[in-house]
Amino acid sequence: MLELRKDIFADERDDNLKEIGKGTQRQDMLGHVTGTSNYFNDHKLQGMLHLKVVRSTQAHARIRRIDTTEAERSAGVRRIIRGTDVPVNLNTLLSLINFGKDDEPSLAVDKVRYKGEPILAIVADSEREAFEAIAKVKVDYEPLPAVFDVEDALKPGAPVVNETYPKNAFIYHDVYDHQRLRFGDADAALASADHVLEQRYQMSPIEHAPTETNGAIAAPDTNGRYVVYTSTQALFFSVDTCAKILDVPSNTFHFIGGTVGGGFGGKVDTLTEPLAILGAMLTGRPVRYVFGREEEMQYGPPRGAERIYIKDGVMRDGRIVARKIRAYFDSGAYTRLSSYAAVKCAAHLPGPYTIPNVYGDVYCVFTNRTPATAMRGFGVTAMDFAIECQMDKLANLVGMDPMEFRILNAYRDGDMKAHRREAKNTALIECVQVAAEKAKWPIRDEFRRASSRKDGGGSRAAIPPTPTESRARPAAPAQQRTSYDRAPVTATREPPREPPPPPTTPPPPPPRPSAPSHGATRFSSVFGTRRR
């Protein structure tokens, strides 16, 4: 049931509109309900070939040798594509907006960094024949130690997942291995708070589970162009990514999409288009590359896991005076978009509340798992889980009703947010009031009378004095460095071996919560201690 509360904020709206605000039936409804809407996979082209990839069986390994002798002779095989066939076999998605370094090959060349990483693409007359040829490819691996835990990955001596980022963390501003947020003096405020609560939260990875799996069909068109039917969520993102990887002008491609069977963020990574087009370029035939369900679930990028530590200082009257957060995004083996989500996450701190002292460190960490990507609520969903569970615990700790506790701490128009922009057009308080009313959850009059448009600004608009920290220098990589970098090398070549360089100074450990001051109640799920 949906009810429009037109009575609230009515003075800010002109409701005298003709088409806006009407529940008009969708333009595409008839096509959807009669099964006549065209999706990318509805284009069955004459002479169409099918592409499937050989995926790594190892989480982290050197590739010693790839033997395709038998696969080449397998029935129906038209072409085997290796990493060396990819014109620019190293890319990062956000290079289009000049953010981050190229760190991911389309097809792995001398090392695999996660189980399921594509190594070869096989183009065959049918999917079955492509699968049969895949079974005949022999890959000789030299297993390497793998790391799966975000905090283990940041420890000195951890296996290097991705040589572009030898400390297993994305580098922000060429300086830090995390994105910082500093607003006020959180440590000082924690020291004088009536209560301090520190907790650890863990968000699981999530599969987007679209009805339609990732895929593309590419076909040679007239005049040297290629037409590409695609499930992408971002048409020009995919066009430009393909132009870069295939090293041709972007107007070589005519991309057609726009009707997609569920995305939720899982169709931004342009995983199938480059190889489908390359297959079409190399065979002169239409090529279809579509993920199977297992590929979509295990090797298609998930919502990345996040680990979050929150330490809050709260006064007996319920005012939160400090919030200190350390968050780790598990990016998997490559960056994709997690680096961006970490910045979005930092901007989101400390949630929709006015807290005078906020401190955040957000890390984007590389591990030997399927690269993560965007998903609905990217950078925010896990943080909201952590913050809102924490808010419930804090309300309990000070003996307040959780609704009233939210309203007390809610941000209001004119308040300064921790990313140093004024809060405007806020409506958290009204949402809490209406939800309470709907759920018949009693709240006291003074909280029912509160408003996002009242009692904000003033002293709450100030940017508090913020201690400056000594600026860290770009530290030399402290971990073992391997030679697998950007230079294209042939897949069968024996990779060069270098002796590990002598260990240098280990990087500083991630900031630890400061020691508790006396007199306050301390709970900690981080160290499992509870003391007074």
Added chain:
Amino acid sequence: MTRHRGRGMASINYPIGMNLGGDPSQALVHSNPSGKFTVALSSIDLGQGMKSVTRQICAETLGVPVEDVYVDTADSDTGPHCMGSFASRGTHRVGNAVMAAAREARGVMMEAAAEELEVNAADLETDGRGNIHVKGAPHRSISTKDVAIAAQFKQGKTISGRGIFLVPLSNVDPETGEMSPATCYAHACLVAEVEVDDETGDVAMVRMDSAYELGRALNPRLVEQQLVGGAWMGVSHALYETPEPYYPDPVHGPRDFVEYLMPGPGDICPHDIAVLERPAPDGPFGAKGPGEMCANPVLPAVANAIFNAVGVRIDDLPITPEKVLRAIKAQGGARPQARR
């Protein structure tokens, strides 16, 4: 065995779009000679209703019925650039671009109508039903179809418009994190009621009540589908799903919908939603975007409801029966908190 009921809540806000690298979208609007309009986009309709919401925005801005507008998307040869359908940016960014394009097209349409009616364009208004007339004199009227024919064949005018909406790049301060990540925020608060079985650890959803503030519900039916579906994605995240059930140990990953748990029809519960509209100053008709944030309050509200029901805090997602049962056992049985 006892089943314990509990209620929990959570409140959140959500940024609309994210301008880390600059966040533009473009739109083109043009009329055919019968006064039917086409909107050309490269934006994607993932099922969220991109085509429908931009169609309504275009019709409202032009002042024509929605049936006279068709949205064509996405074709890289005909649709101008759009960053993509993500970050809850579609309604806000693409909607604004369509509005700008439609405004330009409307300007030409009104000029053409003014020439036909021999009046000043400023004295004309649209009736939203396919006619343009002199303000206060509805009988001095011309149909948009006749205007389009006149513009095309007589006046040599193109009733078309170009639109772009750009939120410029925001730099991020490395030391303080100072930045302008978004221009407006949506808000929500949700109450979840659950029933927890203290013998099996099973959590059943009983009901949800929520309030979402979205700037403007451009199409309340599309909003409803987002909020209802999104809340179920939130329930699924909270209680069921993950491709790595033993994270960070990457073993026993599910491969299909038999192994990947999600709520089924028997697991759903009533969800009563209130929508609030505080227009965003820079939103199309004030709209923000309900796309992503609808799932977010559900996860913590469910976790907090479980605490209210049996007194255990599960801070690792998903909250499986195993985790609930182990936590209940560890504290020596269910400890229901004060009923809310």
